[in-house]
Amino acid sequence: MLEEVILNVDEFEAIRLADLEGLYQEQAAEKMKVSRPTFGRIIDSAHKKVAEALVKGKALKIEGGEFEMAAMRKFKCYDCQHSWELPYGTGRSENCPSCKSGNIHSAQENRGYARGFGRGQGTCCRGTQQKQ
Secondary structure (H helix, E strand, C coil), X not given: CCCEEEEEHHHHHHHHHHHHCCCCHHHHHHHHCCXXXXXXXXXXXXXXXXXXHHHHCCEEEEECCCCCCCCEEEEEECCCCCEEEEECCCXXXXXXXXXXXXXXXXXXXXXXXCCCCCCCCCCCCCCCCCCC
């Protein structure tokens, strides 16, 4: 049994936005709907926890909050501008169903942040609530 370091969903999202997507703190804070100083505190805490897990060989556990996953993901073809939806859990399209182009991306409306993760508020970007 490994000791655990608990990363809340706010911290996980901050790591995703800053380190994986490469957003500046101001951009990431805007997506999370928090102030830049608040985002700075969240990402600092996340970095310390991840470092502790890596350096000390601890398990990293992600938990916290109430939230709702969207039922569908939206995609857009940048060649023909066609948009379509797929249910979560079905995989990602390789090609546009209209023109067969591979130049597809998640639609901009998929790229939000569900505020309240980790704080028990649970308000998703669509304004609904559901316990998980």
